[in-house]
Amino acid sequence: MALLCVAGLLGLFGGGPFSSRHLSARDLELRYDGMVRMGTPQTLKLRVTPVHGAARIALATAYLDGVRLDGVLPAPEHVAASSEWTTFTFASSDGTPIQVAFTLVPDRFGVLDGKLRRESDPELAFRQIVYP
Amino acid sequence: MDTILRGSAIYFFLLLIFRLAGKRSLEKATTFDFVLLLIIAEVTQQGLLGEDFSVTNALLLIVTLVLIDILLSLWKQRSHRIEWLIDGVPVVLLRDGVPLEERMRRERVDTEDILAEARRSHGLERLSQIRCAVLERNGCISIIPEAHAKA
Numbered sequence: 325m326a327l328l329c330v331a332g333l334l335g336l337f338g339g340g341p342f343s344s345r346h347l348s349a350r351d352l353e354l355r356y357d358g359m360v361r362m363g364t365p366q367t368l369k370l371r372v373t374p375v376h377g378a379a380r381i382a383l384a385t386a387y388l389d390g391v392r393l394d395g396v397l398p399a400p401e402h403v404a405a406s407s408e409w410t411t412f413t414f415a416s417s418d419g420t421p422i423q424v425a426f427t428l429v430p431d432r433f434g435v436l437d438g439k440l441r442r443e444s445d446p447e448l449a450f451r452q453i454v455y456p
Numbered sequence: 457m458d459t460i461l462r463g464s465a466i467y468f469f470l471l472l473i474f475r476l477a478g479k480r481s482l483e484k485a486t487t488f489d490f491v492l493l494l495i496i497a498e499v500t501q502q503g504l505l506g507e508d509f510s511v512t513n514a515l516l517l518i519v520t521l522v523l524i525d526i527l528l529s530l531w532k533q534r535s536h537r538i539e540w541l542i543d544g545v546p547v548v549l550l551r552d553g554v555p556l557e558e559r560m561r562r563e564r565v566d567t568e569d570i571l572a573e574a575r576r577s578h579g580l581e582r583l584s585q586i587r588c589a590v591l592e593r594n595g596c597i598s599i600i601p602e603a604h605a606k607a
Contacts, residue, residue, distance in 0.1 A: 338512070364507060
């Protein structure tokens with residue numbers, strides 16, 4: 325029992341230092357939890373540099389199939405979906421990086437693989453373990 | 457991490473509140489007290505779970521609460537001071553038929569409570585038939601009858 329509590333404190337069951345992940349590629353940064361729980365809201369936090377007054381972030385549609393999208397902050401100006409990517413466009417008046425938060429609720433437990441990219445930049449791949 | 461911290465915080469807060477509320481709080485419970493207890497349970501549940509209704513969260517909370525309980529009971533076994541802090545000590549409320557008013561006021565017990573327990577447990581009718589009445593740690597009143605009042 326003590327071991328379980330220590331593991332919980334460290335974040336091995338989500339929401340702790342061992343669960344926190346950070347990825348970055350060029351002008352895109354992603355912070356997320358590597359361990360999440362089914363039915364519980366979690367946040368993907370992105371920091372992205374806009375190009376020509378807009379930041380276009382594409383999330384893999386396969387990843388979005390495994391979660392429920394509860395909200396995006398700030399609200400995107402435009403959303404376009406294709407079979408592989410769902411693209412969110414955010415307006416930016418100055419060219420400074422913007423922060424975007426996707427609130428998502430995993431719908432099923434197991435391993436959830438995600439990918440995202442900015443414009444046509446190389447994609448960032450991430451993996452989340454979803455506990456029941 | 458939140459689950460463990462939230463569970464621990466609520467455990468110790470409830471421990472403190474019910475310690476301050478006194479031993480007699482459940483013994484003298486009225487219908488309204490039970491309703492209040494249900495409301496407390498409901499509020500506690502919401503505070504414990506927050507928005508997380510997952511099985512993992514529930515299991516972690518159960519493990520946390522049981523573990524704290526076990527650790528505290530082990531600590532109480534080793535230290536009388538901790539036992540006194542958490543559970544208090546038995547309090548003598550009446551000796552040789554004479555109520556100890558100050559202690560009874562502090563524990564919010566009246567002579568009717570002592571007489572009721574004396575009637576229930578020993579069939580006694582008067583305070584003079586009681587040698588000693590003790591408010592136990594669990595909130596019950598123990599009655600020791602005078603020698604001639606037995607049987």
